[in-house]
Amino acid sequence: METLKIPKSIYENMISHAKELNPVECCGYLAGKDGVIHDVYRMRNLDDAPDHFTFDPKEQFSVMKDARAKGNQLLSVYHSHPETPARLSVEDLRLLKDPNTVYIIVSLLEPISVKGFRIVGEVVSEVLLVVT
Secondary structure, three states: OOEEEEOHHHHHHHHHHHHHHOOOOOEEEEEEEOOEEEEEEEEOOOOOOOOOOOOOHHHHHHHHHHHHHOOOEEEEEEEEEOOOOOOOOHHHHHHOOOOOOEEEEEEOOOOOEEEEEEEEOOEEEEEEEEEO
């Protein structure tokens, strides 16, 4: 199984981001290299909705520029599911199409869970998130 290593502080940052914006979906990027995350970028959800998110293109460009300047790549997109499990929704499967990206879902259902997925064509595989 593919793995993605995430420092505990970044893992906790994603969960706190989800809690702070609840009931609206939070969203953001994780950047790093060689399967190891180094930075988290909290993004604004333009949709301000509990079941959908859209990034601001200007903010996306700024994040890409910052990650590249640090020698990192955008490895993951994360977003929260305030009221549903940490699994890809029908909407996620319809919209999330980059096979180079690990998609992370933070579910606020108790107990809180965080899971990662890679989507290649029609094949979805779970990515093991290793908190370091």
